[in-house]
Amino acid sequence: MSEANIVTSNEQPAQLGRQLPVTAPAVDIYENETEILLHADMPGVVKEDIAINIDNGKMTLSGCRRLSSTGAAAWRELAEVEFRRTFAVPQSIDINKVHAELKDGVLRLHLPKSEAAKPRQIEITAG
């Protein structure tokens, strides 16, 4: 394979587009008897660019931020990034009922526990 071939294979736009730097979003995690609740800071990410994958006990949260900038930069502290983080999720989560909302750049992800995992009050019957 000649060197010219290597260069042309490098110029595929699909490959270049995928190279956003990755950063971990800050998260808060809460739990009560019925669900686990996760708040993640993802400023500048639109709903369409968020992907949540749950597979084999792992949940990967990913959101790409695109910035439109005009003019010459005087300073730059925030960039186009991919917010990505992976969590271990317990088997007791009901994957079909996971839902999320996005408001003011904060993702609120609800992970409801399955019925079998909820605490149950056992009634003692007098015999």
Place this chain on the structure above:
Amino acid sequence: MMTRWSDINQIFGAMDLFRNQMNTLFNDFDRTYNPGRGWGTAEMFPRTNLSDSGDNLELTAEIPGVAKEDIAVKIQGNYLEISGVRKPDAPEGYTVHRTERPTTSFSRSFTLPYEVDAAKVEAKLKDGLLTMTLPKSEAAKPRQISIQ
């Protein structure tokens, strides 16, 4: 001769990735924000971008989870101050496993490179990003000089 081109392509793909990393090694060197890299300076909140589009200065600030009522912007000449409160949004009746998101009041001030017309400033808050368009004051605007 049988050659498995997919294997060879895979090797060159890895080399391309490495070369891209090397090409961008110094791009971030003078930046204060380096996601995923080690040499960032002290954290400032909120992080901002400032760009100059000729007639306007454009400022973008990263303020997730703050309602617009909780943000105050003050402008005087070329002095700009953004302050506000990040209210705790912890739900009632939950046990806390992890809190990484700060809930404090914040304030950051800037000296802009030009004086701006405070009356014409526009600010928008969307998806946790505050975008401000700051028109330069008349004296600071670029001017076309006609040659006699």
